[in-house]
Amino acid sequence: MIYTVTFNPSLDYIVRLDSFTAGEINRVNYEQVLGGGKGINVSIVLGNLGHESTALGFTAGFTGEEIKRQLDGFGVKHDFVQLPEGFTRINVKVKADKETEINGQGPDISEANREELFEKLDKLSKGDTLVLAGSIPKTLPDDIYEKIMARLEGRGIRIIVDAEKKLLLNVLKYHPFLIKPNNHELGDMFGVKLTTDEEIITYAKKLQEKGAQNVLISMAGDGAILLTADGKHYKSPAPKGKLINSVGAGDSMVAGFITGYIESQGDFETAFHMGVATGSASAFSENLATRPEVEALLKTII
Ligand SMILES: Nc1ncnc2c1ncn2[C@@H]1O[C@H](COP(=O)(O)OP(=O)(O)O)[C@@H](O)[C@H]1O
Ligand SMILES: O=P(O)(O)OC[C@H]1O[C@](O)(COP(=O)(O)O)[C@@H](O)[C@@H]1O
Numbered sequence: 293m294i295y296t297v298t299f300n301p302s303l304d305y306i307v308r309l310d311s312f313t314a315g316e317i318n319r320v321n322y323e324q325v326l327g328g329g330k331g332i333n334v335s336i337v338l339g340n341l342g343h344e345s346t347a348l349g350f351t352a353g354f355t356g357e358e359i360k361r362q363l364d365g366f367g368v369k370h371d372f373v374q375l376p377e378g379f380t381r382i383n384v385k386v387k388a389d390k391e392t393e394i395n396g397q398g399p400d401i402s403e404a405n406r407e408e409l410f411e412k413l414d415k416l417s418k419g420d421t422l423v424l425a426g427s428i429p430k431t432l433p434d435d436i437y438e439k440i441m442a443r444l445e446g447r448g449i450r451i452i453v454d455a456e457k458k459l460l461l462n463v464l465k466y467h468p469f470l471i472k473p474n475n476h477e478l479g480d481m482f483g484v485k486l487t488t489d490e491e492i493i494t495y496a497k498k499l500q501e502k503g504a505q506n507v508l509i510s511m512a513g514d515g516a517i518l519l520t521a522d523g524k525h526y527k528s529p530a531p532k533g534k535l536i537n538s539v540g541a542g543d544s545m546v547a548g549f550i551t552g553y554i555e556s557q558g559d560f561e562t563a564f565h566m567g568v569a570t571g572s573a574s575a576f577s578e579n580l581a582t583r584p585e586v587e588a589l590l591k592t593i594i
Contacts (some may be wrong), residue, residue, distance in 0.1 A: 294338060294550065296331030296417060296423040297409070297440075298349035299432060300398040301359055301372075302383040304328040304539060312388035324578065326539075327359035327365030328383070330425030330454055333580060334550075336459060337570060339368045340582050341551045344517030345358040346404055348412055353379025362556055373408045374478065375399050375570045381429075385539050386567035406432070413440060417566040418448035421550060424463075434531075435457060441466035454546055457481060464503035471499065506560070508549060510542055510571060518564045526561055528568045531589040533576040544581045565594050574577055 293496060299530035308322035313572075327336075335347040341530035347368055351359060359380060363370045379394025416422060422444070424437055433439075441463050451468040453463055456477050463473075478495050479486040486492050496507045496519045505521040517529040548570025569590040573581035 293416075294335075294345035294421045294423070295342045295413075296335045296338075296345055296349075296425065297413075298331035298347065298426055299424075299428045299436065300426055301327070301332055301349055301351060301356070302381045303396075304383050305382065306385045306537065306539060307387065309386065309388040312390070312392065317351055318388075325358070326579075327362035328540060329359075330543050331423055332359065332363070333540040334423050334425060334454075334547045335363070335368045335370075336366050337540075337544045337574070337580050338546035338550065339366050340568070340580060341547060341586065342583060343551055344369065347529065348372065348409065350399070350405060350409070351373055351509035352377065352382050352467035355382060356380040357536055371412060373400060373405050373412075375405055377412035387412045387537070391538075392424070395427070398427075399430055399464060400431045401413055402431075406436070410440070410443060413444065416444065416447065416449050421450045421452065421554075423454070423546060423550075425452075425546070427456070428459065435461045438466070441468070452546060452550070453543065461502070464499060466502075467503045467505055468544075470506045470508060470549065471504045472510060472542065472549075474510045474512065474542060475505070475514075478509055480566050489517060489527060493519065496563065507567075508545070508567065509562070510545055511567055512538065512541070512575075516564070516568050517562065518567075520560045523586065524560070526564050528565060529594055530568060530575075531572045531588070531592045533572060535575055537578050538575045540580050541571045541575040548581070550587060565590060568593060 306324045307320040335345045347370040351372040378399030381398045384394040386392040450469045453468045499513040507519045511516045518526045545567040549567035552566025556562035
């Protein structure tokens with residue numbers, strides 16, 4: 293069984309404008325409200341690709357209800373800890389000549405709420421896959437990722453982590469099966485700007501030295517690089533197409549990778565290609581990738 297955890301889900305309010313000027317009234321010419329947050333996007337795309345998962349995490353208020361309503365519409369199972377107060381954040385994605393994102397901070401989460409999530413995670417068993425993804429609201433301790441990984445250590449659960457900076461660096465000692473920083477996040481972790489593939493591979497290896505098993509570096513329109521635990525690396529360009537909405541492309545890549553890995557019974561190259569095609573299929577669409585869209589792009593990169 294696959295589980296995703298989104299510590300800080302969001303209702304993504306995506307707007308398009310011909311131009312955007314800070315300090316003035318700007319009127320949009322397109323708007324969409326999509327339930328999101330990294331783990332939730334992974335669960336939706338897994339469903340689109342034909343794999344069942346359960347979305348876990350914390351939801352609150354009317355925005356949390358809307359996310360659950362949308363997940364029900366997609367047929368995605370969910371079992372969130374319901375917070376008594378506050379509301380799940382709204383993240384604003386402004387698409388004009390440049391892309392601007394305003395991401396909310398999220399509701400308060402108490403120790404008792406946290407314990408409720410831990411109890412749900414205690415039910416996972418050998419062979420399960422767990423995706424831990426995204427930022428955390430400020431009331432969660434910044435060792436929450438570590439605490440979960442320590443608690444599940446040695447249980448035979450395949451753990452995938454998609455988070456930034458310290459949240460990611462601090463869990464490497466628990467040997468996550470896969471991590472997926474993008475090239476900018478990889479550079480930020482080491483305080484450097486990475487430009488060439490060689491530099492990216494060098495720094496991705498440093499994450500393996502710190503404990504990560506497999507490292508998938510996404511590079512938006514430049515494709516991706518995968519370093520596997522057995523010392524191999526793979527590079528793929530991104531499929532060609534028109535960028536429409538890159539929100540959720542990274543999460544889609546994770547869902548595609550899991551799908552390819554499961555369907556090929558553990559072949560990394562297949563998983564990698566499926567990840568790249570799924571990320572791009574989402575980037576080339578208003579909504580998250582569907583299976584026919586992914587399969588059409590897959591043919592162009594293998
Ligand atoms: N402009 C684009 N053109 C083609 N593919 C894209 C584009 N943006 C993203 N993708 C696909 O989605 C994957 C993840 O995108 P990326 O933006 O690197 O992730 P994140 O959202 O985590 O920053 C890329 O590796 C690529 O396969
Ligand atoms: O948890 P964070 O890092 O604030 O990110 C949340 C945002 O990331 C997303 O999950 C999209 O992520 P990606 O574009 O990296 O795939 C949005 O749905 C959401 O608004």
